[in-house]
Amino acid sequence: MSNATDESSFSYICSNNDGDLTCAESCVGLEECQTCACATVAIDAGGPWGQFMDVLFGLLPVIVLVYVTVKKNPWPTTFSLPFAAVMLFFIRLMYYGSDVILTCGAVVLGLHEALSPISIIAGAMLLFETMEATKCMPYMMREMKALTDGHPISECMLIFCFAYMVEGASGFGTPVALGAPMLISTGHPKFESVIVLLIFNTFATVWGAVGTPIWFGFAGLATEEEFLEISYKSAICLAIAAFILVPLTLWMLVPFRVVKKNIIFIFLSLLCVVGPALGISFVSYEFPSLIGGMVGCGLTAILINFRLGLAPLDPEDMPERDPKEIGSVSSHSLVAEYYSAVNSNGLKVPADDGEDMPHKELESDKQENGMNEEPQEAPPILSNEGPSEEGVEANLKIATENDDDPEMTATGGDNNNESEIRPGTTHVNSVEDFVDAALGPRKPFGMAYLRELAGRTFPIWGCVLVLIITRIPQIGIRRYLTLQTPYFEIVFNTYGTFRLSASLVFQLIDILTFPNLNWKYELLYIPFVIPFFVISVATMVIYRKSMTETTPLKVFSVVAQRLYNPLIALLGALALVQLLLKVSTEAPAYILGTILAQWFRQGFVVIAPLLGALGSFFSGSTTVSNLTFGTIQVIAAESIGVSKTSMMALQAVGGSAGNGICLNNIIAACTIVGLNIGEGAILGKTYRAVFSSTTISTIVMLALFIRFK
Template structure:
């Protein structure tokens, strides 16, 4: 009965989100959180104080990802309203007339960078319309952008799926860095195959062979810096790797290196170099601020993460509220328990760099106060549904972790461990893919199944960091078949009633991705890591 009641909420969640009239994640996840709460109260007889403390902790913890999402959406909306995105569209579509060059620059490198900055479905929504505007068929573009937007996803939105998705597991910084390092290695190896499979959605094998040198220059231009950065940082591998890859891809395409010659039908006067430089300034500023605030050798990181108390106050029975000198807001001893939560207001990548970048560059693009205010208001509205989904996911996960060795998560992990033993690495990535399939988010997938994966790893004697890296890879590859992402890109491109067709095509590269992840876990990762 304990196993049934532990796994029932997850099975119910999957059912609610994939049935004919499926519930969106922002409706289903809060309902499932309520189901877990009832199970904890009635069957596991958890005291109300512990449950209440975990719920309050979840409400504080959710401020971290939701402010990152708000910042990412704000930056994206500002880019649209200010004309930045339109200028980039004209520039990117006018670099080389070769269709493979256009698909790799826009569908791969540009989307790679956008994923690193914004995540949450933004790359497909921006890249897909540019490609359709260049004459590529909408349905095939939808498939290509979904498949391409997988490798960078584990470090999307400034690494949110990695550093926040595994946050409830109380891992050390070194463990999270190792997870990110392993994740990047698996993604890098998958990148040797996945972009080719994505291109095949639109162009022939013959065209791929003719342009194979350029294709791999573009692939390596993104994933080499991405892999190197992931060894020392888990926040901006995709953002910086994508930016470097985009610049190299554009330069190489301009020179025609590795590309078959095609008839030139480009407009040389489409956009000036000055306009391009101006349009790239906000992204450049974003990357610069991120880097200087994350490098330990510079003083800024310490300034933004100081835990030295500024003031504190007892909020009755709710807990002890504390504010540090760097505006870390903490609530400790919630309802007299050992549970606490905090929010790093300046270090979480929200106000710095997204909001501050928008405020600094808005005057440069002649954005009036009224227009800027509208951008902020619209971005706030757009965060409502992700907020509800993340609140539901966090409450669900925190309650499933209650009880130590007798927790719901440990019970599920024990059943998985008994069923698969040391072969769990074959299946781990597919569990992550299931998470993003029904939630539309690698972050939510990691939040939902990270604890199950960790428990399974501990019970089977497998490396916890390896299994969690496979979870993160799975959450990224699941983006290809995620209902939410498919509906989003179909809506942007005005594609009607083709979701089934898209899934039938994108599930093949997703399965290939899972096989690559399993092989990497068995043969590649042990060569570089002590697992």
């Protein structure tokens, strides 16, 4: 048989030298089969109906998934993602004629791969539930407000810098998991906050965790010098896109006139972040986002402190904030305690639509009481000394006992009633007052303040510090967390060979006996146990006396209950991803890419970043997107005479932008903040920023770097 092959159209199977496809029957093991001297036989990797139908069938699950996700009454991802995976499973078997063992093995691999994102989601949720239960989150939000004076632009830009830094330390969608609850905790709506953080996450993901999408995603495709070219070309594109898109993104949270008034501050803050990142990208492809984010956080805090470029806000310019969300993304928060106390005392609580305000009686109640003026309800009364061992519950009892005292129910507007307040107590008229009373008064700047600040912010800086230490290769800890040897193994017959290394790296080798179809889960390296679980438990121990309204067991229980729906969705998503990617030239992703490259020729430059975004849309990883389409981008660049590094940079930028529409990130963010809404509604907002980013990047690349022969 002929060994001549066209890698863009064919894949390979094993044959003995006589041409009989019976070699596998005589093999005595997988290792022998992989190293035998069989002839290589070329077979058509596409379907029987030509290239057009190959593309149509390959994209059909994607088209169906996008349609049912964004239509008026969208399907939940717990159904749509598994449905799309089942569609592609049968398309691979019935149209592409893929190997049955390979196709089934890809599904098994995808189900195992779902463990990584679901464990990261669980870790991030645990961290923030812990921060709420230990009152660290409301403290941080109070300090942020003290720094920003409630200025929404400065709050958003500070969180942008923070998310930029976390991306450089961790990746894995961690910036959205950490940043979205923080933004919501300043009182901004959940829906818009998740959208803003998803868009923020598109400007630094090109480098991911210490450059992983570049050095690992393009491994074997470029040299060290070419990695640097990819790094700085991507940085230039993303820097220009950031100065255009970030102000427009802020418009989702605040009126445009406020953005326009503070545009100097926004540009200065962006310069503090993307400037250092751009400079570092010329000498390193590992640390641009990490260093850029760290420098940006410090310099932006200085800008805020000295009000450089910040315009004072008029009362009518202040965005509407939901008082239920200030300092809260959890049922264990101080805000939840406040509204629970209001309910238990018979006070009126605003409806979910925000039309009613707390402490206001219904009109019918006023008429029954014979009151001409709207009375103020009796607020909880708390000690100025902060929470005691029994917590705020004992103090709330005082308020309940005094509800019938007319002298105690007169609050707010009448200054003459101030003399009626008992010594040592404070009337609590708002959520902010409740939080202040529970936390105690703010300390003046000094050693006591710095100690409290360091302690209460420990969950955040502790996570970032641990992530940096465990991910920078030069420190040397990372390799000990990812060692795959020594190990013990158990052979589960045709299911595969299970291995567990001394570094707790779980592996399943040769799934369903298909060679090199392997799964790996690095328990100590994936951001789950380290740092989220460890830091959460440490925080509970340090601030155990602050957990007056809950217990560690309840915190873990809340996290477990909220993981069910994301788990189902991610099982379907990762099965779909692996069916697209596996394996080599037989993968639908490879078939689609090579055919599109042939069709579009030089116009493929426009398609290149969209392929990158498509890869991130499904996989949730710029690294996986680069692994999937990197080879195709190189082949296309060489065939149409385009700079290889420029095409790979477009792929990386597209993969970074695709994190804004990534279903994994959307599901994770919505789960962590408790937002019950169809993913299609979020996609309908974020896709505009994603396509704008890829368009800007393409124009910049064409203008500065790409040269056609």
